[in-house]
Structure formats: structure tokens, C-alpha cells
Amino acid sequence: MTLAKEYSNHSRRTLVVLMEDRPGVLSNVSNMFRRRNYNIESLTVGHSETSGISRMTVVVHASDTVLEQVVKQLYKLIHVTKVTDITDDAAVIRELALIRVHAISTSRAEIKQLVDIFRAQIIDVAHDSMTIEITGTEDKVDSLVEILRPFGIKELTRTGRVAMVRGGLSGGGRG
Amino acid sequence: MKMNGAQIIWECLVREGVDVVFGITGGKVIPLYHELPAYPIHHITMRHEQAAAHAADGYARATGKVGVCVATSGPGATNLVTGIANAQMDSSPIVAITGQVASGDLGTDAFQEVDITGITMPITKHNCLVTNVTELAQAIREAFHIARSGHPGAVLVDVTVDAQMGQCEFIYPETVNLPGYRPHTRGNLRQVAQAAEMINQAKRPVLMVGRGVIVAGAQDELVELAERAQIPVATTLLGKSAIPESHPLSLGMGGMHGEAYTNLAVQQADLIIGIGTRFDDRFTSAASTFAPQAKIIHIDIDPAEIAKRVRVDLPIVGDALNVLRELVPLVQNAQHTEWIGLIDGWRAEAREYSRHWEEGEALVPQYVVRQISELTEGDALMVSDVGQNQMWEAQYYIHNRFGGLISSGGLGTMGFALPASIGAQVGRPECVVWVVAGDGGLQMTIQELATIVQERLPVKIALLNNGYLGMVRQWQEFFYERNYCGTPIFGPDFAKVAEAYGMAGITVCDKAQVNEALEQAMQIDGPVLIDFRIEQEHNVFPMVPAGRPIDEMIRRPRQA
Ligand SMILES: Cc1ncc(C[n+]2csc(CCOP(=O)(O)OP(=O)(O)O)c2C)c(N)n1
Numbered sequence A: 001m002t003l004a005k006e007y008s009n010h011s012r013r014t015l016v017v018l019m020e021d022r023p024g025v026l027s028n029v030s031n032m033f034r035r036r037n038y039n040i041e042s043l044t045v046g047h048s049e050t051s052g053i054s055r056m057t058v059v060v061h062a063s064d065t066v067l068e069q070v071v072k073q074l075y076k077l078i079h080v081t082k083v084t085d086i087t088d089d090a091a092v093i094r095e096l097a098l099i100r101v102h103a104i105s106t107s108r109a110e111i112k113q114l115v116d117i118f119r120a121q122i123i124d125v126a127h128d129s130m131t132i133e134i135t136g137t138e139d140k141v142d143s144l145v146e147i148l149r150p151f152g153i154k155e156l157t158r159t160g161r162v163a164m165v166r167g168g169l170s171g172g173g174r175g
Numbered sequence B: 001m002k003m004n005g006a007q008i009i010w011e012c013l014v015r016e017g018v019d020v021v022f023g024i025t026g027g028k029v030i031p032l033y034h035e036l037p038a039y040p041i042h043h044i045t046m047r048h049e050q051a052a053a054h055a056a057d058g059y060a061r062a063t064g065k066v067g068v069c070v071a072t073s074g075p076g077a078t079n080l081v082t083g084i085a086n087a088q089m090d091s092s093p094i095v096a097i098t099g100q101v102a103s104g105d106l107g108t109d110a111f112q113e114v115d116i117t118g119i120t121m122p123i124t125k126h127n128c129l130v131t132n133v134t135e136l137a138q139a140i141r142e143a144f145h146i147a148r149s150g151h152p153g154a155v156l157v158d159v160t161v162d163a164q165m166g167q168c169e170f171i172y173p174e175t176v177n178l179p180g181y182r183p184h185t186r187g188n189l190r191q192v193a194q195a196a197e198m199i200n201q202a203k204r205p206v207l208m209v210g211r212g213v214i215v216a217g218a219q220d221e222l223v224e225l226a227e228r229a230q231i232p233v234a235t236t237l238l239g240k241s242a243i244p245e246s247h248p249l250s251l252g253m254g255g256m257h258g259e260a261y262t263n264l265a266v267q268q269a270d271l272i273i274g275i276g277t278r279f280d281d282r283f284t285s286a287a288s289t290f291a292p293q294a295k296i297i298h299i300d301i302d303p304a305e306i307a308k309r310v311r312v313d314l315p316i317v318g319d320a321l322n323v324l325r326e327l328v329p330l331v332q333n334a335q336h337t338e339w340i341g342l343i344d345g346w347r348a349e350a351r352e353y354s355r356h357w358e359e360g361e362a363l364v365p366q367y368v369v370r371q372i373s374e375l376t377e378g379d380a381l382m383v384s385d386v387g388q389n390q391m392w393e394a395q396y397y398i399h400n401r402f403g404g405l406i407s408s409g410g411l412g413t414m415g416f417a418l419p420a421s422i423g424a425q426v427g428r429p430e431c432v433v434w435v436v437a438g439d440g441g442l443q444m445t446i447q448e449l450a451t452i453v454q455e456r457l458p459v460k461i462a463l464l465n466n467g468y469l470g471m472v473r474q475w476q477e478f479f480y481e482r483n484y485c486g487t488p489i490f491g492p493d494f495a496k497v498a499e500a501y502g503m504a505g506i507t508v509c510d511k512a513q514v515n516e517a518l519e520q521a522m523q524i525d526g527p528v529l530i531d532f533r534i535e536q537e538h539n540v541f542p543m544v545p546a547g548r549p550i551d552e553m554i555r556r557p558r559q560a
């Protein structure tokens, strides 16, 4: 049985990766994903609670066997210190999006109402547009985007998934 | 003590035990070279940076120490790339030091600026750019530690010219602090016990050995394991010379050009014990067809190699020497008489396939290699190039010296052998070093004959000259209707070329002249090139067509 690149029964997995904050380490990680032909959906990176250690959240499409390789290949990078698959842990998973939507006087009220239902916020208003900030699961962000689409989305930016295990058992806590 | 960056680099190299480096100078390493004469390090000036990297690689493989190469920024650095990739693929520990434009000029497309850390990121185990003299000592220390430990590999340190010239207090970092890098060297004892259990139960076991056993220096332990339980040993190309090949349990190389009996043994085994190998596709062919009846134990220092290509029933992550030391005492004595009898039957049958060239008149490469093997009693340090010549070397030289074969396996880099032999001979002056190369590959780095002569290295070169890029021609013959597009190659009079460089050159056109030429070469106290004008359209057999199971090989023709 061939193990590599087995795309049947693959699923979305969320990995938390801790790494030393050295020059080039981010491109090293993303380079590795590209070169080994792994299928990543999103990748976010920022500081962790420890200075000098960055924390990355990666969403990857992989079967169990490919995922095992992804984790090992991450560990193989000299400055990666900890990799945790939190897909099956109880985790808080969030994404933030900024959406600038076409808004004229007749549609403003309706948009405001929708934004309230989603517990999102209007953070800027211009003469023909409104900018909305939403934080939530990716599904929630997806739904708001779809609902706003008919009004005309002029600009959209999403951060990708960030995650933390409930009760402090995430990659950070274990590391 | 205050030192400049260049002095710090050499000082660190001396402390790492480096006494030779291979390189070519240039604008952005002049400060580095300026300080070199004060240090007990011999610099070998190569004729091309690719060759410098191959020489460092050959040196590393021949000695087990880290090989070092040096190049200037820009084209010097890019010329190293093939050599770095080659070393990395074959787990050969090298450190490449490159000069870089001044830190203030970085990113401006300055003269001879190239992002060599970016370029080599996917082909190094680790690399870094040093722009500040205060970070140099730590960077060099880490480079050597990473190159030689765990799964060995290539490391590149790019040093800006201002970091080479800047001054700081030199403090040698006694330790390295790499929290993300902790190689596993000791196997899990529960898994080792399980492995012993599986070996004790096996009826048709085969050891499959790669270069990891040579890197670990585990020859005695390997032979002990094989003998204790009477387990035949197949090797990968790079695993050749891990066990003396005249040992009755040695099956030689398996895989695409492995002997039929070796591949049959692997395919019919009920247990494969892979040690220090990455189950490369040149051995296994399509992973789904590999050793279908066998359970697989995989012992390797690199967890990422486990189950990368083939399924594994029992993984053991650890250094081959440590694991074998734990494993051998747990393995029971066994005979496997029936199994070994079966394999020996296949082996005897294979002999029938070589009679015709042994008895025939033609100057065939098999004969040349076999004669070199006999003349040197299998004890030479052989450095082979890539192509048919490499396979003939692997099939007909009987390696009895541990670690006695140096070849480009993973990358298959034509032009590797000649420069690698420079490193090998420099590192092992007491050894007889022979190069086996083809006319195509030799011409890719032939300029290094000058380095050989300049350094007075007594390297002996056997050129298997067939007038073709032979291995590709063979594929065209078998699978592309003999459409020899791009494979016929003109070559110079190589003996004259050798002489022009200041070394001995001999041309051999007849089988009857082979022994005399070889003996003459051995007697000459210096480098020699022998141009063997072999049969032009000779093929490498057996051959497993791409993707087929390895026991479905095209056998040797029984007559010429
Ligand atoms: C640098 C490089 N370029 C191309 C190839 C592809 N290739 C593999 S074997 C081969 C032919 C080698 O010819 P030669 O060196 O004459 O050896 P022979 O096979 O004839 O013994 C070629 C072109 C390679 N392996 N390396």
C-alpha cells in the first residue's frame, strides 16, 4: 500500500505549531508545505505567550497517514519545537474578517440589522459603503459573507483560523 | 580575545577538527581568505564550486567527518547548489560557507548578490544568513552540530562581507541551544524486543541495509545479526559496502538493477528488516508491489523516514549502532537452511547468465570492473559516477572494505565522481582510490583533473567510454523505439587530455590489454586515467521496468 499522497478519506485537520522566532522560519515552514505537496487551507502566525516563540495555526487537508508525515516533516525543521494536532480536542476556533459592503441610504438599515443578528460590528461608514468586523467560527463568517453578498462586497479580508484548546491544553500549554 | 569575523570562522573550524576545505575565492570572501594562512587548514582550490561541494561530500563520506566547502557570493554560491542538494539527498554531512554582499546592500540586487539561503532552503538540513560578527561563532557551531548529528545533511552559512570584517570579542560557544532539534538516537526497548520476537519467528527473513549502517559504523553488529540468525543481506546502492560482499550471506544490491536472486529474495521474504534506508523507489519500485508477503521492520534515525513510502509494521527510531547493539543479544540462533538453499539456487542459476561475456572476446564493462575488483582485492575506495557505469561498478565490484563505495544515489548527479574522489583521497591518503565514470559524466567535471594534478593525488580513473549517454540510450533502446535523440556524444582523446593536464593517460581497446593497463596504473605513483573503449551499445541487466514489481526484471541475455 502506498502511503504518501493518498487523498481518499482525507479531512481537515488543525495543527498548532510552535517555533523559535528566527529569521526565515516562517518561509521555511510554508516552503516545506509547498515542496512536499501538502494541501493547506489556511495558515496564521503570531507571537505566543513565550517571548521568542511564535505560534502558527495551520489547517491542512490530509488523510491520517499524510497527516503523520506532515507532523514529522514539521518536527524535522530545526526551529520547530512543538506540533499539536488539536482537531479532535475541544478547542476554541475563531476567525476574524473585515468586510466592506456597498451601502446606500436605502440599504443601511437592513445591513445593520443583519450585522446585529451575527453579533458583528460596524466599524466604519462612508457615503456609499459600510465596513463590518466579525469574529467567530469560519462557518459563521461564511454565512455573514453570503448574506451580505447581494448588497455588493467591495473588499474582504479574512485572517484564517486561529485556535486554542479549552482549559489550556493546547500546543502552548503542553509545550 | 578580539577577532574579526574571518578569524572567528577559521578558529571555529579548527575547533571542529577541520584541517582541509575545498573552495574557490571571490570578491565577497577575500577577507575570509586573507586570514586563512594563519590557520592549520589546507585549502584545496577547485576549478568549479560544484566540484568543491562534491569534494567536501566525498571527504565526508570517506572519513565520517564533516566536509567543508567555501564559495563567494552570487555565481560562486549558485554553483554550489547541485553539490549541496547531492550531499543532502545522500545524508552526507557538509557545511558550505558562502560570502554575501554587505548587510547594507542586501536586497538591492547589488553586484553578485543572490539570495542563497532562500535558494538552498529546500535542499539543506539547515541554513542561515549571518550579518553580524557577534552571531558568527554560534552560527558555525550550530552548523557543524546539525550537519553531523541525527540524520546527517548539508548546512549552509551565508556570511556578509561586513560580518567577516567586523570585530568582536571571541567566545567559543561550548554548547548549542536548539530546543527544536533533538535527534532520537536510542531505540525504544519495547520495540526492539518486539523486533527480536519477529525475527525469531521469521522463516524467510531478509535484511535490507542502507547507508545509515555505514554512517553509524555498525558493520560488526550487522554481520553479527546476519550470522547469528542466518539472515541474507540485501543492500541499496548506498548501502553497498556495509557488509563485506564476499560474505556468503551478502546478496549485493537489490532494486531496479539488482541481481535476480536478490530481488526474488526480497519479494518472497516473510520479514524485511530495513536498517538505515529510506526505502527509496530505485530499490522498491512501486511501493504497492514491494515485498508483498513480508512484515516490515524499519530501523532509522529519522522518524520522518518511517512509513514515508512503504507501510511499516514495526518502526524503531534510533541510531543503527545503538539499536543493533540492543537487538542482537535478543535474537536467537537460527539456520534458515531451506530459505538460504533456495536463494543460493537462484544465485547459482544467475552465474549461467555471465558465462558469455566472461568467455567472449569483446571489451565489456563487466570485465573491466571485475578485473579492478580482483586486482584491488575488493579493498579500494571506489567512487562511481552516474549512469550505466555506476550500475556496472555496483554489480561487478565486490566491495570488501567497509564504506568502500562512494556514489551519488539520491540525486544521481553526473559529474560527481571525479571531484568526490578528490575529497575521498585527501581524507584517506592511505587508501587506493578508483573512479569509475562514463564519458558523459566525466566531461561534466573534467576540469578537476587539474586539481588532482595540482594536489598530487594518486587517483586512478577508469573511464567506461561508450560514446553515449549510455543509461538514457538504454532506455531509448528498450522503451522508445531506439530513437537515440540527444544521446550520442563525441569525446576527446581522453588519454591525451590526461597527459595535457600532466597525468598519465592510457587507452585500452582490447580485452587482452585490460590487465596490463590496470597493473601499469597501479604501479604509477600518481594519477592515471584509463580510457576503456567499451562496447558501445552494451546494456545494464537485470533491469526492472519502471513501476513493475522488482522480481519482474528483464534478465541478462544468455548470449551476446
Ligand atoms: C547532471 C545530470 N544530467 C543528466 C542526467 C541524466 N542522465 C542519467 S544517466 C545519463 C547518461 C550518463 O552517460 P555517461 O556519463 O556517459 O555514462 P554511461 O551511462 O554511458 O555509463 C544521463 C544523461 C543526470 N543523471 N545528471
Ligand SMILES: [Mg+2]
Binding pocket: B438, B439, B440, B464, B465, B466, B467, B468, B469, B470
Ligand atoms: Mg557513456
